[in-house]
Amino acid sequence: MSGNGVILERLSGKKLSVLVTILFIAQILFFLIGALKFPNATHTETVEGIMCKDRNAYKRKGAKIENEFFYLRDYLGRPLANCERIEADQHNNIILNTKQKEIVYAFQIPLPRDNKVLKLYRWFQTMSSILQLQVVFPPKIQNKLKNLELNETGVSHMIPLDIRLAYHNTDDLDDIWHEMARGEVNKKFTCFRNPYSLDCDMIELFELGSVHHQFYGINIRLGESEIVNSLNYHDESAQNFYLTSELPEVRLVLTFIYQTGGFTQMWFIMKSCMFPLVLFVMIWYWNRIVNLDRESNLLERILFALGISLCLLNMPVEWLTLHFDLKWMTLYTDLRQGIFYSILFTFWIVFCGEHFIDENQISACPNIKSYWRYVGAVWLGCFCLLVFELSHRGMQLSDPFYSIWDSTSGHNLATAMILVACASGLFYFGLLLYLVGKVYLNLRSKKSQLPSMNRMRRAFYEGIIYRFQFLMVYTIFCAALSIAFFIVNNINETQWRFGDEETYFNYSGAFFTSVYGMWNIYVIAVMIFYAPSHKNKTIAKHYEQDQSEEIEFVNIETRLTNKGTHESVLAEFATKMASN
């Protein structure tokens, strides 16, 4: 006769405390590694655009002249002649002798440092860029702008941008830049009028899922949007008036955000270490279930799925990015995180449901279908995020300048998807709370009945209560810690610091490793603790020597936890007890 019961119940207090201590130490280790050995997770580089004169700007219409790509430095960091620089008149903030169309803003990363030419590394993994636009008005017209009043709150305007992205490697010839993408996009800028300038909020320009090349160059041409004639110049007799058109100095600043190489390296190493460990625990766990002389139950299968998703999360495929140009890496990372979270959320629901000892409801249901009401919310939310992800990041694979927020329909779709995801997330957590509360009350009522029960039945209920409470406490602990880390990290990042306060303690690294380690430990611990125990055979034997009534109970108990029967076993048991 095989029994149920999980390892957690059968562990002696001493063994349990040793195990918990080990896990706790592992958690602290994760924290310390992150705090002491990891560099900051991200690194920003702010680059101001240099204006180049495009002599061919007006020739292009007729003959198809191959558009020049402007770059700024060669592989030795020397300034090259390709870019004929336009300098704004510092005194008046006016660009002279140039037409708007001729101005090309050129960016090249990375910037030279320490008299050396730096290269981007594949270790950087991701690169995203933020564009800021600032118009500096000439002093003489600062107070005379009729359509931009001072202190006007946020003027939104679409500005067409012609962006080209190209890369260059050390083994390329100097003037060869390979075009990666070219896009004409309309970006919405929200700008604020200051006394001397017009400052626009940052917008996201593009995001690359892989930093495969050594140098990247960007050319941006600002296009003129449709003319808004709020002032009518044509009415007045043109005797004393004539129109002037001037180009104020426009500054484009791009901020690039990369993952730091050190962080990637340490992260890869950590994942590579965790992957076999989780894999081992998972195999061990599944092995135990297969060895049972009964079918696996839902909870066990879900737990196994959780193990698989964690393995997927840990699988260090990222190593491949050091050799191949895997643009889909960000998408893949997001997808597997999504899978992990959805299974984790499902697991919680199922776990609660399976510990509900009420005859008429969930406990009688054997498979995932019976949980559709609860799990549906999770999967709907995840599906919405998947749609969003695919239509945003997925599209970015072919066009890095694409953003779902730019077009109205895309904007609506994205908003709808995120709203639905948020709503279903809220719905899920409401349900989960409700379920936990219900189970908790249910178990408490059972607990109060415990003293009046016989030994077998009491042991059975005590087991269920113990299992449930342990996981609940542990889960709440992990979730609370994650949230706390998240808050501390965000506060820490937004604090003012100027590098002169050198710290050896890295919060952001600690945040990542701690949260990562915590959920790894969580899954491992749950798999170990909730694996079916083999010890119960001896216990069962011990029970056999007891009264026949109790033997009968063991039978029922087995059937109950197997969830193989459709009729309510407890009801059956109750009637039997009554007839006795």
Add this chain to the structure above:
Amino acid sequence: MNIQILLFQIQLFFQLTNAYWWYLGLQIDTSSKKQLTTADNKNLAVKPNQNLFDINKPKFVSGLKRYCKSLRVLNSPVQRRLCFKNDKIIEVIARGAKLAIDECQYQFKFKRWNCTIFNKVNVFGRLIETRSRETAFIYAINSAAAMYEITKSCSKGELSGCSCSKKIQSTDQNTPEAKLNHNIGPYAWGGCSDNVLYGHRLSKHFVDAKELSGSSRPIRVSDDQSENVYANKEYKLMNLHNNEVGRRIILKNMKQICKCHGVSGSCSVKVCWKVMPEFRVIGNELIKRYNLAAQIRDVEVKNRVQKLKMLVSRRSVNLGLNKRQDLKDELIFIDKSPNFCRQDPKFSTLGTSGRMCKIVKKSQEKKTVLFQNFYTNNSTLNDNEDDATLQTCDHLCCGRGYYSKMVEIEEDCDCQFQWCCSVKCKKCKKKIIQYFCN
């Protein structure tokens, strides 16, 4: 003929012992029409439009050396060494000096002292040798502008020498981190520091070098020689302090920008970085500090020159005497400002006669702050550029009266901003009355 040249060079030498790097800012002036006041410059040392940048791109090290040596305004060995190391730095510093001069003249346009500049190596005339409030402002705005321009050219990629190291001190190779990032290099390992940190460091190195080199002669405040030396030390400490104030103003006014980063655009990670404000903001901030500058009474020097810690007591109406206070972010001066009303060759002040002034209606006048050298209450100070308080003709003309002139000017009017980014204006002819001091 030869003797003449020799004499000129000797004269040049004496002139240059007290030269300032700010002079580079005058030489960069090519496009804009700056009116140099030439009242006091009979012994013109350097030709006004000597083009610095003909020899701007020296191909060889020897060329660079010759170029740096030719710049006599770099009177400290530290500055010259920096020039040897990086050919672009002089251009950047010169741009900074020009920015500072422009900003100074903008801020002081309608004040008794209008930031007069001379085509001389000390740029601001003999006023700069006084230990006055104006000197404090000049030093602060120049060091701030130097830092501003260095930081900017770092983010433009013009200065290749911008440092990458996160630490202010030179990198110690024995730290565990140095070992860790051995294989992929510090940049790949942890990225580079913010440009502004380098701007702060380099500008401090360059700008403070003048005060630290000890080449400027003692200021004569009394006949006792030792007292003069002490005065010089005080002068230098004051300048060093005000230099640092200028740089700190930039650091304090940096804007922070944050960006969320995470799965599906969620805010699981926040990345923040800082951007510099417009230099006008720095100028406005400094003029506020100028109005509230503290007069120091005693100076405490600790650890000689390198680590200066000045404990300054402030003579203030509000705070009372002898109250000591940390003045990290405030300008300090020692002596009272000269009277700018009259022409005074001792301080190279031109007086306010002939200056243009503005008439403000009586109702707008704020009488409490009419006197320049009084401590103004912060609340009554108007940040607006058309600050009505100190620009009245009565004040500017020192009560000597003024005359008016009717002029017809042509100016831009009804301007419209065209997205993106041009400005269309009408030209309007207008008759206005201008006022000038007697």
